[in-house]
Amino acid sequence: MGRCIEVDLCGFFIANSLLVVIWYLQKGGVCMYDVAIIGAGVIGAFIARELSRYELKIALIDKDNDVSNGASKANSAIIHAGYDAKPGTNMAKFNSLGNPMFDKICQELDVEIDRIGSFVIGFDDADMETIEGLYKRGIENSIEGLEIIDGDKVREMEPNLNDTIKGALYAPTCGILSPWELTIALAENAADNGVEILLNNEVEDIKKRDLAYKIITNKREIDSKYVINCAGVYADKINNMVSNESFEITPRKGQYFVLDKSVGDFVDTVIFQCPLNVGKGVIIVPTIHGNLLVGPDAEDIEEKDNTATSAEGLEYIKEVARRSAATVPVNKVITTYSGLRAEVSTGDFVIGEARDAKGFINVAGIKSPGLSSSPAIAEYVVDIMKDIRGELIEKDKFNPRRRRVLRFDKLSDEEKTDLIKKDPRFGRIICRCESVTEGEIVDIINRNAGATTVDGVKRRARPGTGRCQGGFCGPRVAEILARELNKDIAEIVKDNEGSYILTGKTSKGE
């Protein structure tokens, strides 16, 4: 808050400062934002980044200790082609618009994407009928390159799939990327362009004032003229603080297996089964980092923070995945996780200004294909802002690019040699499984929206994502974080506040 006053005071005579403070206080806050975005997932971060093109004072607020800490870090990591959603829905519209937008944004933000294509496989006539229906939907949704192919052709392209496959819908525009890397990149770029990121601020109430909203968090009060609700599974709660037109969000849990890189090439494309009533079924998909992902199941739950995996759920996934490929190597698991999709009572993305709350914009119920739709949603929300506020003034100095992320592993030998000469820390491998250097870890800590936690480092630079799951590098990463952030190693947490790692010195450590 101190920073906020300083900046705003610059335009005033110092003699008037007292009056200014009184004026601020009368307005109901010390510091007024133009836009407050609640929720730093892929949707919130994308909107923040798109709005940071304009002369606006923006806060990106999240209850957690890092950006991308909800559904954006735990999903199927797929950019869907867009044939799946019912024509005319928001899901269909934004998915088909969003998919082609990824190449540009990924290039600008130095985020890897690979359009590996997808199959929806069918085992019998009923499935083939479904596939026919998906194909027709795809045409209506203007999805390019769709093709229905027979079982032999499928197995030719994916020899590990079962003989029982009758045919498949092929969609070449389906892609894979790391959703949390994208979200982190968006948040970083937004912060580079002036957005303030306020972490560990859980919104407890929002009060409507004459000209603005007062957002009350567990840490502070935030005043903002406009509020954008991107709170994921909590979006109903946030909406209900302001609007009487309610909707309900049910968390729908999906669990996944992450398999070792040694089996990352089990399939080369995304393998869907025919959609079920509760989701897109169990998929087998290579990740952008070369692992194999198998999941999810779908279970509606009550608690919005329950991301525990269950033995039954994981067993179910194995069983269903074996229908696609009997030999799916689920014994090569390195970890499991679960994420919560925001299933909304309206059945479709809720995007728009609340009718009974001017300046309060919901971007809610963003379940699958939310990631795939995110660029188009962000663009649309900018349009809504323009409608509400009138024309937005573009910044002279908006920088669409973020500083290149160095990935030692991907460099040529000459580049590696040069880099180590310039900075010897790139010659010190910290993570043995993924070959991540100290230089890379230091770099991702010392950025806007940089890592402050062990999981934060893991998501940005990958130490600890390999087969030893941080057994060797965990203590080294904590040590580097402590050094770079000027903290004692015992202050370093794994993820959220409260996820402490060490409990103090040993008797001899004193």
Added chain:
Amino acid sequence: MDYDIVIIGGGPAGLAAAVEAKKSRVDNILIIERDRELGGILQQCIHNGFGLHEFKEELTGPEYAERFIDQVKELQIEYKLDTMVLNISEDKIISAVNSEDGLINIKAKSIILSMGCRERTRGAINIPGTRPSGIFTAGTAQRYINMEGYMVGKKIFILGSGDIGLIMARRLTLEGAQVMGVAELLPYSGGLTRNITQCLHDYNIPLLLSHTIIRIDGRDRIQGIELSEVDENRRPIPGTEKYYECDTLLLSVGLIPENELSKSANLKLDNITGGPIVNESMETSREGIFACGNVVHVHDLVDYVSEEGRRAGKNAAKYVLEGFSNSERTIQTKSGKGIRYIVPQQIRLENLDNSITLFMRSDDVYSDLIINVKLGQEVIKRIKKRTLTPGEMERVNIDINLLKGTARETLVVEIEKEGQ
């Protein structure tokens, strides 16, 4: 950079190999170590019990390592610390990286692999539940406590009765933490008997055999675990669930030989040990590449790691100086009833001095048994034993004369119950 012998990994296996190779008159030797000092995992094992066979006295891990490090220095064997090997090619070019030299390619006449092993993780054994902090592999906790001087928790539960877990149960108790219990999936412990006595019984820490954790609880920090008894197929028995409150969970659920580099050199690996297939000289499937210690198979005592390291060092030197006589006759070792694995997997008689020591582990707990060694169908050696447990490695020495003069190609070791 050119060397006669490059040793990858400066733990007990690599150090013993280096010393022995040098003593065998090879001068141009390099040890590459990824950590900041030589000694490997011994440096964090500050408890004693090391060296009873090797030095006939009880040493701590760092003391044991120091004896070898002193020899390495005395013999002026070259080593690089903080250096990570990224790849080994089939023609023995090693690419490595460190801060000082940058990216380096080293050509070696012979390579000795001694990278050791890593711990199995929660993911590898698939415990469901949340993903809070406070879950450590036993070795990581050991590093925090013994090397960094920090405690990992106050109320601790340990899953798995491997030796590091047992040692840590005692260590944590001595540091004032409360160790609630040690659960073991199997009906017997995977650790050394002496560790169960000295680390659990002496401190009244319960060992719960045939138990496993079925759920981890806690959002930010672990708050508790749900334990269940398991049946003979290792499946949880419904109705036996019990909740334990704890702020820390240690996993001591097995070690895996670390063979990513072996794979890059296209070595043949043994599915059971997880390490490279080796012959009597500790040579792998690729000529001139040797392996020793926990990268080959997980040992119970470091003393035997050193012994195996010496064997590799001596033979790598022999390979560099004179080469091996290539055998017309290779005997394959084979695990019979009751034996899980045998190392080495191949024996070339021409390269044996007087005898060969086979390292093996049983697949279950046996009492009053006989170990039968058979060449083909013919029993060539019988050893009576009171007990044999998978937690303790068994060594069987076979005189070369017992192997000579027969055309049979398979050496089988099996367990026979006495009286059968």
